[in-house]
Amino acid sequence: MLTSIIFLPLLAALGILFIPANFKFVIRCLALLATLLTMLLAVVLFLNFETGLPGYQFVQQIAWVKSLGISYHVGVDGINVGLVLMGAIVAFAAACVSHDITTQEKEFYVLLLVMTGGILGAFASLDLFFFYFFHELALVPTFIMIGLWGRGENKNYATFQITMYLSVGALIALIGLLALYLQSGANTFDIVKLTEHVKANPLRASTQNLVFPLLMFGFGILVSLWPFHTWAPLGYGAAPTATAMLHAGVLKKFGLYGLIRIALPLMPQGAQQWLPVLAWLCLGNIVYCGWVAMRQRDLNFLIGNSSVAHVGFCFLGIASVTLIGVTGAVVVMIAHGFLAALSFALSGYLRQQAGTLEIKEFGGLLQKLPFIGAVMVMAMMAGCGLPGFANFAGEILVLFGAWKATTFQSAQWFVVAAAWGGLIIGAIYMLRAVRNILHGPISEKWAALQDVSNGWRRLPFALLLVSLVLFGVWPRLLTAKIEPSVKPIVKMATPVQSPATKSVASVVGE
């Protein structure tokens, strides 16, 4: 099941390679069909997932390199089943909105499908090697797509910057993973076996303190952790719509997933040492990047910065290492995936129609674009953290989790207050954008704007919005699955503290 979810897009990409480039319609249909099937399979997977069972489901394992202990091992638990579903839905939506690509369609769809397969593979992998392998498989098409189909005058610089940052981040993480593999002495890349091995023979504290930051910063750069976030708004601003949707929505979550799945349970002591740093840095995301978003004049930069701000909540949830906080982080990952994809799809549509994304050029667009406008209002509301959207469920859990956190005990009130303040900043720029773009008098030059005409073109927007609302009003659909899987991770990541150190810490706190 999982294997077909991963390899369906890859096989479709291979198939498209053998279709002559002028059969554009066939190529697009094949891409749509492949992503649609993938999405349907992912939905079936999600529905058939048995909530609450320990361990992994839909597991498949094939030995690959025996001497190094690498195997193709896929499976889902409560954490990644939602991510796979989200990735597949976003991929289909991204393929749907790609009709704005009018040059070299064949190459574009090949890259898009490779990226999709890589993303889903990365989330489904239970083997460190394949985990990295699939991520890299998805990452390189991202650079190529931005470099070749990108937009705006800053395209080349954006491509350069995103390539540098993400390659460096990925390679730092690779070194961390290699060090983990070598230091554990288990001679296996298998995450399940590695976790069991480490449970019995923990890594030395000095090793953990060295390797954990490699993973934290390596993965952190991939998720635009402040202050390594500058590539994100620029890159997404220049990227073609589908690429921005897939990267900001899905691929970026790889780093967070890696932190939860690998860094936390395998290196608890390293985590204790470094998570306070992460907690402070994520405030940079939430507050600083929110502040930056407030000053943006370009809608894409605003969305890009707000997306950077939102992942700050994921970091905060992870840094809290509490059951509620980490669960919340996973919910935010999924919710933000839908939201970021939806936002970039909207801004992509607007750019295609209007040719610009300067916020102050717009105004009153709701009159001309009732459907797009309405969806945009809802997306912005979701971005503010309005109850009823999945983001709210996740963010509130993260805040609760952070309040009970022991990792940054002395400062948790400050961290929580700052994060809460970040929410207000979010509300300010989101609402202001809604007012400036959608309300007020409309300029004459927008008389020719056209709304999304038919149901087929509306489908991607509707799909993403429905997912946001569904998981917003019924978050238990996610949390019930996530919580039992997060529990053992949090348990492994929380060291048994001796009473003495605990009391010292609480004294400092007072």
Add this chain to the structure above:
Amino acid sequence: MILEIAVLVSGLGVLLIDLWTPADGKRALGYGAAAAVALILAYSFKLDATAAQFAFGQSYVLDGLALFFKRFFLLAAVVVLVMSVDFADRIQTGISEFYALVLFALAGMMFAASANDFTLLFVSLELITITFYVLNSFQRNQQRSLEAGVKYLILGALSSAFLVYGIALVYGTSGTFQFSELAGNITAVSQKPIFLLGMILIVAGLGFKIAAFPFQMWAPDVYQGSPAPATAFLAVGSKAAGFVLLLRLLFGVAPEIARHWKPLLIGISAVTILYGNLCAIPQRNLKRLLGYSSIANAGYLLLGIAAVSASGAAAILYYLSGYLFTTLAGFMVIAVALRQVEGEDVTALAGLGRRSPLLAAAMTLAMVSLAGVPPLAGFFGKFLLLKAAVQQGATQPAFYWLVAVAIFGVVVSFYYYFGVIRAIYWSNDASQAAPISIALPMRVALWFCIAGMFYLGLFPDAVLGFVEQAVKSLRV
């Protein structure tokens, strides 16, 4: 021994048959030579080298490592010969000699793989180097080709001088030419500074062959000027010959000294990576670019040498196997696609995607593999090399810095490798639009290289097992 004799006999055979072949039939002799080498390659799989076999009073050894590299060189030679036939229209006279020289160079490489003695090491390296003096300047009417030949001659002679001087010092202090004997009393002789000086000079001589810093200057010029098949063989065969000798010497004979030299090796590796990658950025000539890329790749391979471990040696062998398919594919595309173009500029690739999808795909895959992107061979090779280096980091933190440099190099290399891909598909100023026809054997060779890149990237298990078996003959 039988393999080398067969190669030499086919080389002489080509020269002899040439006498009775009419001028227009000479070109096809290359296919005969390629077929003969392919047969020898097939026969090599009947040989068994689980226990080392010696000849010529222990100066020649046939063990797992030697057999691995012999197959490697034979495989490379088959492709290079096929490529030479395609290239023959650009060589005015003496195409049969070109084939014969490739075969003689091949024999030299195969002897180098089996060298167990400083005399055989020197003789085999000279056999390789001297044939390449001729091969590199084979396009006698072109100034660039002659320049390449002369440059290689001067620097090659210099490196031979280093080598001979080093060998003399080593012999003077240890009293033996033989590797096995030397390995026996290495702890005693490695106390003598003169012996260490000799070893350093020998390693420097080998450094020329692999184009490691500071002996890399010749590579870009020679790569640029030489005929494409000669460059390809130089890039793959000569480099691998240098590495097999380094492995034999540092890992087989004197691992104690190599361990002692780790800081030096780390330094050379780091500077080589930086030099190759940074200098490749502004290059516009494709062959020159690949010349710098080959320096960078030598740097990555030196990661494995610096690690002085069995996993490092295995990683080198694996990386070289991937490098064989990748580099040969790249040079084949250059040889075919830039047939009518003067001066192999990157922009000459414009429109290749429409003119010949196969060539465009092969070049793209070669660049992607060199950049180390999954799922191609280069990725798994780099993965193994990095793993070997990180493994040493636990005892020697300097390896972490080396790894950091390697990462920087990989990121930089994305720029120029993807620049080539960009030129293939996304530049509009295509000067020519005519489809390119490719001869059938060349087509087969291209598909073979593509398959090799994918196979090594997707199914590493078999070759890795083979490689790990091969490095068991070393002492690390």
